[in-house]
Amino acid sequence: MVTKARMQPKVRDREKTERAILDAVGRIILRDGLGAVGINAVAREAGADKVLIYRYFGDLDGLYRAYAEAGDFWWSVEDMLEAAGDAPTLGAALKAGLRHHAAEMRKRPVTLAVIAAEPANRTALVVALEEVRERRSLELMKAVADRYGAPEGADLAALTALLAAAIDYLLARARTIRVYGGVEIKTEQNWERLFATIDAMIDGALAPARPKGRKRP
Amino acid sequence: MVTKARMQPKVRDREKTERAILDAVGRIILRDGLGAVGINAVAREAGADKVLIYRYFGDLDGLYRAYAEAGDFWWSVEDMLEAAGDAPTLGAALKAGLRHHAAEMRKRPVTLAVIAAEPANRTALVVALEEVRERRSLELMKAVADRYGAPEGADLAALTALLAAAIDYLLARARTIRVYGGVEIKTEQNWERLFATIDAMIDGALAPARPKGRKRP
């Protein structure tokens, strides 16, 4: 009779196991995308039995929530204000802030992977990150208004929403494609081009409304 | 002995079956997202045996390609130029064009669903739509340059890429969320607000570069 060799049992350390599981989630998101995260895949990647995932995190959603709490997925408002620094005008602060935003996102490839999967894959992790985004943008709006006052005749929330949406989307897309609408989006150099245009757009949106027909030079 | 009742065989009509299968693809994308499209799901939804999918389309990629060819996923350049109509300036044409773009996208929920899944789900259908997008934007750039000439000191490609990215992304996100960055994005009315800001951004990006320090009113 063939007796199956039992696996050499791991040393018992719940903390370590939990960390291994959470790390595995990050690696899978990065390598195969958020959609590839599943109980079996995580257990395999972590080298832990899947029953432990159920025991420690309840279910996949619980695991997502734990992962969302453990990770660093976003810039903080303080960081952002510091990046804007002593910008003399609201426009300058916005330009610096959006550059900072892009740089911080680039530093967090897992966040970009989640953003890429957001519209298609409404998991608890996605919801958690969306909440962070909304909270941050509200805080930031408030802080900016305190410092610079409300811009006259301009819609600051719409402006930042549009530009942040474009930046997030293009950064996420750059993970898999090289060109969008004829513009290279992969490298940081290419983004200089985009930021030049973004700067001009900001100036336009914050400029006092011009009377019609004054555009021709 | 129990004899299983055979299914009442369908009338034999390959064309009709193929259409039923392709229609099923669209319904699934719309209802459950691009990620839910699979051989079994499509066969079930179409009420056809899955072996017919293999026979008629080869495999899932072949099915995607057939679906991409059969469908109407995008505006045509002629339509777009007509929408811009007799806009007197490049800026006016751009504003009208982007509004047209958004309206046309809204009319094509399947396209929006595919865009939503694009970053996460690189199927043959996604690739096909990406190709359409790139081809269209190049054609359009050319047509615009022919009519209005190249804008001085402005990066037309970057400008349209950024604004189209923001619009596509927010429209796709509006399928599942209500607010982005504090701005409502669900209804067409809410979009009026966004378009007002987009107009100002376009004016800014197309305005001749202003000398520095001239911003304070």
Next chain:
DNA sequence: GGCTTTTGTCACCATACGGTGACATATACC
């Protein structure tokens, strides 16, 4: 020492997936 709890391992289950071979029969062609 003896007991309970915690951690880890393993063997299952039902379900769904993509994919294939075998068969039945309506239709088209000679």
Next chain:
DNA sequence: GGTATATGTCACCGTATGGTGACAAAAGCC
């Protein structure tokens, strides 16, 4: 009419998934 082909139906296969119950043994507690 007779035959080949196209269309449709069904029964499988191997694999993977999410999920659970049973067991072994280390760690903690009295």
